Each structure stands twice: as C-alpha cells, then as structure tokens.
Amino acid sequence: MRLVIAHCSVDYVGRLSAHLPMADRLIMIKADGSVSIHADDRAYKPLNWMTPPCTVKEMTLDEDGDQQTPLILWVVENPKGEQLRITIQKLHHELSWELGEDPGLVKDGVEAHLQELLAEHIDTLGEGYRLIRREYPTAIGPVDILCRDETGATVAVEIKRRGGIDGVEQLTRYLELLNRDDVLAPVQGIFAAQQIKPQARTLAEDRGIRCVTLDYDALRGIESDELRLF
Template identity: 80%
Template structure:
C-alpha cells in the first residue's frame, strides 16, 4: 500500500465531472490498483476514488517554457476511459508499506466460540447439567456438545449462531444415530443458538427437541447495559 499526504486538487473526468480544490489530503494506492482520496473526516468514505482495474501514470508538470514546476500529475484511468486526475502541488509524505496477505475478518461469537463458552457454562441449559464432551464423534460427524441432565439422561446439543431448519435436521440425524447406542440412550436434543427462526423452533419442538436462546455477552460474563432496580 502507498500512502501519500499532499496538497492536491482532484478532477474526475467521465460520465460526470467533479472537482476538488487544492487542500491537504490523504491518497491511498492499494495493491489491487484502486486509488482513493480522503479528507480528515467522513470516516472511511473517500472524497473521490477509482476502483480496479485501473492504471496510474505519474507525470511532471512543466511551464510553457518547459521548466519543471515541481508539481506532479497523477492520471488514474479505468477501462471505460474515465479518469481521476490528481495534481500534487506539495508532497508532505510518501510511504510504501507491504501489508501482505490479509487473513480476513474473524467474527466474535462464531459457533466454535459459542460452543466453547456453552461447554464452560453448561448449567446454562439447566440446573444439574454436566458436560460429557465437546465434539463428541459419530459416524456422520461430531456432535457439538454431549451432556447429561440432572437425572443423568444424555443430551446432545447442536450450537448455532443463527438457528435454522438445517440445524434442526442436523441434530435430528445425530439423535437417530446416538439413540442406537445402548450406553447412551435415551438421548434428548437441545438446539441452542443466539437466535432461532420461528420455522426452526416449530420443527424442533414438534420433534421433541428443546430450544435454548443463548446470550453471548452473558456467557462471556459481560453484564448487560440495561438499567436494573436490583
């Protein structure tokens, strides 16, 4: 990535015309070829930009007599012949940094983390619940959590961020398989998610599967911001 802080003016030439008068701005040139011009406000949104693929040509600006003015002209052009013409009058800083491959966004509260938190706080499912194992192996894949309730009955738990019909079907298949095991049966099912779609809840309850809505912040031990009397 190249970061240029400079006094510049910007002209967009294409289907429409737009002009930014001379001012100090940040210009970002990314590895994908995109170029964007930013002010010190508007959060992440640029004042003007050119998306890839596009080309960038830098030219010195000369006077009529051919002498160099010290200014530079950037011509950023896309395949449609639209141009972003950036005139740099005074470059304050010009930095290039190799960022490398980005690993992508890792969301907080994904299913694996929910599963881990629920296993740590298994009593969320009810008083007297105990953990048998996370990722309990079966011939058709691992059950997220295998637990026992206060009466010692085996409980298979499927954990989702957003509970849909597919999750209920998946848990149903696990229950059919687990209930063939004489050491485990009878095995009950719990469908646990941060949110459960009405159709999924109806299907689960029709099949005798209990639905539990998980409060992620509560599992993490974060108190609610809601005002309470006590």
C-alpha cells in the same frame, strides 16, 4: 462421487409407492452408497433418494423389443427391500470424481466460541447438567456437545449462531444415530442458538427437541448495558 444427467423416470417401491415421469434429471451417487435424484429447482432437496447402505444393480432393457432403443434400468435397494427403480431413456452426461476425505465444517469464530463457553458453563442448560465432551464423534460428524441432565439422561446439543431449520435437521440426524447406541440411549436433544427462527423452533418442538436461546455476552461474563429497574 458419480454424477449422471439423464432423461429418466423413477419409481419408488416400498411402504408406499411414488412415480416420477420421464424428464431430464441429475442422479447423484456418493461414495457412502447413497443415491439421490435432483431436478433443476428445490435448492438442495432431492426429488427422491435412498440412504446408505444400499446396492445398485444396472441392467439393459429393450423397449418394445426394439434393439435400437435400449433402456437402462438401475435398481437401488436397501436392506429393508425398498427400491428405487431408475429407468434411463437417454444418458446425456456422466462424470466420476474422487473427492477424498472431507475435513468437515469449520465453524465461524462466534459459533466455535459459543460451544467453548457453553461447555464451560454447562449449567446454563439447567441445574445439574454435566459435560461428557465437546465435539463428540459420530459416523456422520461431531456433535457439538454431549452432556447429561440432572437425571443422568444423555443430551446432545447442537449450537448455532442463527438457528434455522437446517440445524434442527442436523440435530435430528445425530439423535437418530446416537439412539442406536445402547450405552447412550435414550438421547434427548437441545437446539441452542443466539437467535432461533420461528419455523425452526416449531419444527424442533414438534420433534421433542428443546430450544435454548444463548446470551453470548452473559456467557462471556459481560454485563448487559440495557437499563434495569434494580
């Protein structure tokens, strides 16, 4: 991980063009080759970024021929020829740190148990569904459940206790990766949770992802104590 705080401007050159004027920003370069530019707001979301694989070339420029004020230009380019051109006017701070291998996200007890129960009762998702495996490994993390529907099509399931937009984005990334595999493609998505926020449901359905609300007690085989007419 390399963190750089600098007074810089950023230009994106590709299918569209975008410009960030000179300002103090955080530039993050990860071991996987991704580069992202952050401001001191917007929570975790970067102002601009380049996903891996990409290359970073650094060069020194002279501003108006003045040797006393050199500019640093970083050219970040992906295989499609798209570029982030980061012009650094002043470097405030730089830190490099080896984080090592990440153990991955450890789910809380309820979420992990939901995954186990849904795998045991996969027909909760629909008649004819068959489990392929839990924690299906991918290059960006394990998919909670991979299964097949009644037609034999592959389905990736992301399970949350409370389903928000972040979970939909996570499943979207898995689907993009899985659909590159000719053996599995086409892969559909199901976003399953005990509670699904309205914004997350809207985003999921807009992306063709089916939402399923899970009843934890029903999966455990516990009868509801709600009053029934019959």
